[in-house]
Amino acid sequence: MKVGIVxxxxxxxxxxxxxxxxxxxxxxxxxWHEQTNLKEFDCIILPGGFxxxxxxxxxxxxxxxxxxxxxxxFDKYGGYILGICNGFQILCELHLLDGxxxxxxxxxxxxxxxxxxxxxxxxxxxxxxxxxxxxxPIAHKEGNFYCDETTLKKLNDENRIVFKYCxxxxxxxxxxxxxxxxxxxxxICNKKGNVLGLMPHPxxxxxxxxxxxxxxxxxxx
Amino acid sequence: xxxxxIVKPKKGVLDPQGNAIKKVAENYFGVIFGEIRSxxxxxxxxxxxxxxxxxxxxxxxxxSNEIIEDYEIIYESRNS
Numbered sequence: 001m002k003v004g005i006v007x008x009x010x011x012x013x014x015x016x017x018x019x020x021x022x023x024x025x026x027x028x029x030x031x032w033h034e035q036t037n038l039k040e041f042d043c044i045i046l047p048g049g050f051x052x053x054x055x056x057x058x059x060x061x062x063x064x065x066x067x068x069x070x071x072x073x074f075d076k077y078g079g080y081i082l083g084i085c086n087g088f089q090i091l092c093e094l095h096l097l098d099g100x101x102x103x104x105x106x107x108x109x110x111x112x113x114x115x116x117x118x119x120x121x122x123x124x125x126x127x128x129x130x131x132x133x134x135x136x137p138i139a140h141k142e143g144n145f146y147c148d149e150t151t152l153k154k155l156n157d158e159n160r161i162v163f164k165y166c167x168x169x170x171x172x173x174x175x176x177x178x179x180x181x182x183x184x185x186x187x188i189c190n191k192k193g194n195v196l197g198l199m200p201h202p203x204x205x206x207x208x209x210x211x212x213x214x215x216x217x218x219x220x221x
Numbered sequence: 222x223x224x225x226x227i228v229k230p231k232k233g234v235l236d237p238q239g240n241a242i243k244k245v246a247e248n249y250f251g252v253i254f255g256e257i258r259s260x261x262x263x264x265x266x267x268x269x270x271x272x273x274x275x276x277x278x279x280x281x282x283x284x285s286n287e288i289i290e291d292y293e294i295i296y297e298s299r300n301s
Binding site for chain 1: 230234235237238241283284286288289
């Protein structure tokens, strides 16, 4: 699989994503934010970071780049798009995913290991994950997933909730919700299942950093 | 033309910053506040025949996210 790893001004998890994708056997290439043609790729990763300083809203300014228009085209062809952390925020701002990520309920930047539960969904990227409870770090201040009630119902009815924060045994409860996200949501996908966004960092849980990221990136094999 | 654009969280959307300010203010004054909601404030200057239209689009497409925020535009009168 050929993977494009996007670099906006302020992206800082690009090398981690490159390492993880290469480790899983994928071919990778960095994609500058002015690039307009993504046809050579099977998958585009929007890594974490602070694109454009997170000014205005997290992820808001990246949607006005040339690459953002190319991403919308890429989605039309059904290419896989994975947004991690700031990448998830950008996908929401672009309306490639529903909802928005608002400030954590405790107003703090949270950096810690969490457990997430794989929810049966239509997401094409997660169908081959065998392990159902994964451990990986989060590192964000704006990861509190919000959408209106109608959208939340739609996400549930259409099986588009992909990951929920849980405890180590897989219990999804208030205690395991790090940031105030609605229904403990950690990751969602679009209607076609080819676009996935999540706040946790699977690329920081591969090789000597852990194995659960490798389970996550199974789709790259 | 000059305009002020105020962007604020939509009704019902959690505003952790507003809540934190409310707690501090209640402790400080020893009184109970209703809601305190925090938002963003922008001052815009533009000379263009479609200025109002552009400012409207600036507010709706760039400065605010319709999923979580509402906006209000206050135009400054010419003779002020």
